[in-house]
Amino acid sequence: MRASLFITCFNDTLSPETGRATVDLLERLGHEVEFREAQTCCGQMHLNSGYRDEARDLARRFVKVFHDAEVIVTPSASCAGMVRESYPLLLGSDAGDVPGRVFELTELLYDRLGVSDTGASFAERVCYHPTCHSLRNLGLGDRPEQLLRTVHGLELLPLEDADQCCGFGGTFAVKNADVSAAMLADKLDRIEESGAQVVTAVDNSCLMHIQGGLRRRRSSVRAMHIAEILAR
Amino acid sequence: MSSAARGATTFPAAAGAGLADQTLRANLARATGTIRARRTAAAGELPDWEELRERGRRIKDGTLARLDEHLLTFEAAATDAGATVHWARDADEANATVIGLMRAAGFTEAVKVKSLTTDEIGLNDALTAAGMHATETDLAELILQLDGDWSSHILVPAIHRNRHEIGDIFRRTIADDGLTDEPADLAEAARLHLRRRFLDTQVGICGANFAVAETGSICILESEGNGRMCTTLPRTLIAVVGIEKLLPRWDDLSVMLQLLPRSSTGERMNPYTSVITGVSQDDGPQHLHIVLLDNGRSAVLADPEGRDALRCIRCSACLNVCPVYQRTGGHAYGSIYPGPIGAILTPQLDPTPATRSLPYASTLCGACYAVCPVKIDIPRILVHLRSQTPKPPAERAAMRVLAWAFGSRRRFERLQRVGRRLAPLGNRLPGPAAAWRRSREMPAAPQQSFREWWHDRRP
Numbered sequence: 151m152r153a154s155l156f157i158t159c160f161n162d163t164l165s166p167e168t169g170r171a172t173v174d175l176l177e178r179l180g181h182e183v184e185f186r187e188a189q190t191c192c193g194q195m196h197l198n199s200g201y202r203d204e205a206r207d208l209a210r211r212f213v214k215v216f217h218d219a220e221v222i223v224t225p226s227a228s229c230a231g232m233v234r235e236s237y238p239l240l241l242g243s244d245a246g247d248v249p250g251r252v253f254e255l256t257e258l259l260y261d262r263l264g265v266s267d268t269g270a271s272f273a274e275r276v277c278y279h280p281t282c283h284s285l286r287n288l289g290l291g292d293r294p295e296q297l298l299r300t301v302h303g304l305e306l307l308p309l310e311d312a313d314q315c316c317g318f319g320g321t322f323a324v325k326n327a328d329v330s331a332a333m334l335a336d337k338l339d340r341i342e343e344s345g346a347q348v349v350t351a352v353d354n355s356c357l358m359h360i361q362g363g364l365r366r367r368r369s370s371v372r373a374m375h376i377a378e379i380l381a382r
Numbered sequence: 383m384s385s386a387a388r389g390a391t392t393f394p395a396a397a398g399a400g401l402a403d404q405t406l407r408a409n410l411a412r413a414t415g416t417i418r419a420r421r422t423a424a425a426g427e428l429p430d431w432e433e434l435r436e437r438g439r440r441i442k443d444g445t446l447a448r449l450d451e452h453l454l455t456f457e458a459a460a461t462d463a464g465a466t467v468h469w470a471r472d473a474d475e476a477n478a479t480v481i482g483l484m485r486a487a488g489f490t491e492a493v494k495v496k497s498l499t500t501d502e503i504g505l506n507d508a509l510t511a512a513g514m515h516a517t518e519t520d521l522a523e524l525i526l527q528l529d530g531d532w533s534s535h536i537l538v539p540a541i542h543r544n545r546h547e548i549g550d551i552f553r554r555t556i557a558d559d560g561l562t563d564e565p566a567d568l569a570e571a572a573r574l575h576l577r578r579r580f581l582d583t584q585v586g587i588c589g590a591n592f593a594v595a596e597t598g599s600i601c602i603l604e605s606e607g608n609g610r611m612c613t614t615l616p617r618t619l620i621a622v623v624g625i626e627k628l629l630p631r632w633d634d635l636s637v638m639l640q641l642l643p644r645s646s647t648g649e650r651m652n653p654y655t656s657v658i659t660g661v662s663q664d665d666g667p668q669h670l671h672i673v674l675l676d677n678g679r680s681a682v683l684a685d686p687e688g689r690d691a692l693r694c695i696r697c698s699a700c701l702n703v704c705p706v707y708q709r710t711g712g713h714a715y716g717s718i719y720p721g722p723i724g725a726i727l728t729p730q731l732d733p734t735p736a737t738r739s740l741p742y743a744s745t746l747c748g749a750c751y752a753v754c755p756v757k758i759d760i761p762r763i764l765v766h767l768r769s770q771t772p773k774p775p776a777e778r779a780a781m782r783v784l785a786w787a788f789g790s791r792r793r794f795e796r797l798q799r800v801g802r803r804l805a806p807l808g809n810r811l812p813g814p815a816a817a818w819r820r821s822r823e824m825p826a827a828p829q830q831s832f833r834e835w836w837h838d839r840r841p
Contacts, residue, residue, distance in 0.1 A: 157832050157833075159788065159794070161832060162798070162831050162832040162833055163798050163801065163831055163832075164825055164827070164828065165828070165832075166828050166830060166831055166832035166834075166835055167828070169832035169835070169836075170832065170835060173836075185833070185836050187791060187833060187836075187837075188791045189791075190787075190788040190789075190790075190791065190794040191784075191788040191794075193788075195784075196781060196784075196785055197765060197769075198746060198765055198768070199768065199777075199781065200741075200765070200768030200769045200770075200771055200773065201769070201773075201781050201785065202769040204781065204782070204785035207785065207789065208785065208788055208789075211788075211789065282745065282746070282747035282748055282749075283748075285748075286747070286748035286749070286751070286752055287748060313749075314705055315705045315745050315747035315749070317705070317745060318745065319744070319745025319746060319747070320745075320746075321742075321814075322742065322744065322745045322746075323817075323818065324814040324817040324818055325394060325742050325817075326393065326394050326397065326706075326742065326743060327394075327817035327818070327820055327821065328394070328397060328398060328401055328820075329394075329397050329401065329706055329709050329710055329743075330745075330821070331820065331821035331822075332401050332709040333705050333706075333709060333745075334821060334822070335821075358825050359822060361823075361825070362818070362821075362822030362823045362824065362825065363821060363822050365822075365823040366821060366822055366823050
């Protein structure tokens with residue numbers, strides 16, 4: 151399969167290692183990865199912050215860039231959800247069938263490629279935080295955990311109140327910084343109580359918020375995108 | 383006060399009080415946690431729950447699509463059954479109607495069933511201003527009335543109070559110092575206080591959970607039986623009903639009476655369900671007045687992207703699962719409709735600078751939509767309302783610049799390089815960066831963007 155990587159503006163700029171891991175992983179599994187350098191941002195931040203016109207322009211741009219890509223893969227559930235759920239609303243029929251060809255990475259691996267074991271080795275104690283958009287927009291369920299369970303040496307530990315939001319929420323994190331911090335504090339408590347050395351998820355935006363909180367606490371727990379574990 | 387909104391404080395400013403109050407946070411966590419678990423069990427045991435939700439959605443959508451016709455049908459049927467129907471464009475008209483009816487009947491005292499709609503129009507304050515008085519008979523509403531407080535939850539108005547605080551309020555107002563904080567003793571104190579009023583008062587005031595167009599009936603759900611005392615003992619009953627409470631057919635109630643209790647209290651069946659159709663000779667109230675209230679609802683109905691909020695049946699399931707509500711409590715929303723549903727309803731019913739902050743009081747986590755019995759896509763409406771909200775000029779400028787940069791590969795790549803050079807400033811910048819740093823470290827900027835790595839990697 152030839153997968154067109156939709157890296158997301160966030161990962162491209164702030165978490166390039168997640169992109170590198172995604173490429174390594176897919177190539178190791180025998181797939182070809184292409185990267186269309188014209189891509190920028192899907193428009194999620196603009197849409198969710200109330201800038202619909204700007205979001206629509208970016209959505210139109212995205213559709214143009216990826217219109218002939220067979221399969222579009224992204225290491226972000228929330229950006230995948232944006233394209234799949236909001237593009238048809240923003241663009242109507244102009245969205246074409248692009249939204250249906252976008253897959254979040256673990257979704258692509260599990261559902262489309264039928265991969266349950268990526269052949270990875272990662273000898274650490276890990277807990278998985280299901281991000282809201284992965285859980286309630288994409289309906290990923292326990293697919294990411296199924297993939298983590300087959301990682302050699304990895305011990306997957308349960309996370310209490312896993313389905314509770316971490317408090318990131320895009321601009322919510324700064325517009326309602328105190329509420330965001332209160333939600334984060336509870337999430338960090340649960341993460342630390344789990345006994346994990348690493349907390350992982352399918353969205354780096356939430357992980358940036360969690361990692362920022364862990365470092366502020368001087369916690370020994372690290373945040374890491376799932377692609378970086380599955381590529382090991 | 384004659385609107386859903388209370389006060390002029392924005393959500394982020396008002397949230398501080400709730401966040402800082404450890405007792406409140408503990409009360410809320412315990413109470414919402416219990417109701418949440420009960421709802422999950424009550425919904426989970428029905429194999430056709432999702433189908434029921436879909437039927438609930440369709441009934442409400444169908445009603446709203448032809449609300450004008452259903453309202454006239456309701457008026458005709460209710461009038462035939464012996465009720466008098468009044469129309470109120472806004473809170474002031476509704477309050478004036480109720481006051482006029484009480485004056486005409488020659489009474490100044492009323493007993494009240496728990497009713498959000500009468501809270502919305504500020505009826506109690508309007509009655510007081512007219513030299514009249516209404517006694518709240520729902521236990522939680524009574525607690526708040528005695529304390530001069532207001533509701534912080536749709537179903538459990540005094541959820542922010544624990545029994546020790548309630549004991550203090552009662553000892554200060556209706557009981558002597560010997561009263562203990564035991565729930566049974568507290569309930570008995572309220573019972574003694576209320577019983578005399580039930581027997582003496584000649585006017586009852588209520589809202590309605592549903593109003594059935596084809597029969598002209600109003601339907602009230604409650605858990606204590608006090609509501610039924612108010613709707614059966616007084617000679618005159620006045621119901622204030624929002625126009626969105628209509629259901630076209632009697633049979634539609636069967637769907638709603640399954641959805642509502644399971645979603646709100648987590649019960650299979652509601653304890654006291656009263657259906658009132660007109661008047662019956664020598665049984666119950668002999669004068670039934672129904673005030674149909676608009677108060678902004680027609681304007682909500684006119685917005686195709688916002689109108690789904692009118693499907694709401696006030697179950698409060700969305701409050702109980704909301705991570706924001708659980709941290710701040712209901713008062714932070716500055717409205718008698720708090721939580722996720724309040725965040726989409728209040729700014730539509732009552733757009734003010736303060737209520738315009740409400741659509742941002744959410745991480746868009748989607749927990750509310752997942753439990754809503756009539757499938758209101760609250761996150762989508764929040765995003766819609768955000769797009770209607772005037773933005774701060776600095777934010778607007780920044781978002782425009784970003785959108786412009788994202789509009790071309792070259793500009794985006796330049797932005798990445800500039801951003802990397804300026805990244806160390808993030809630890810000193812004010813505004814959003816400072817808000818971030820209050821509880822979190824800034825992310826480290828990588829040496830190389832992904833696309834630079836990709837570019838280098840290819841020969």
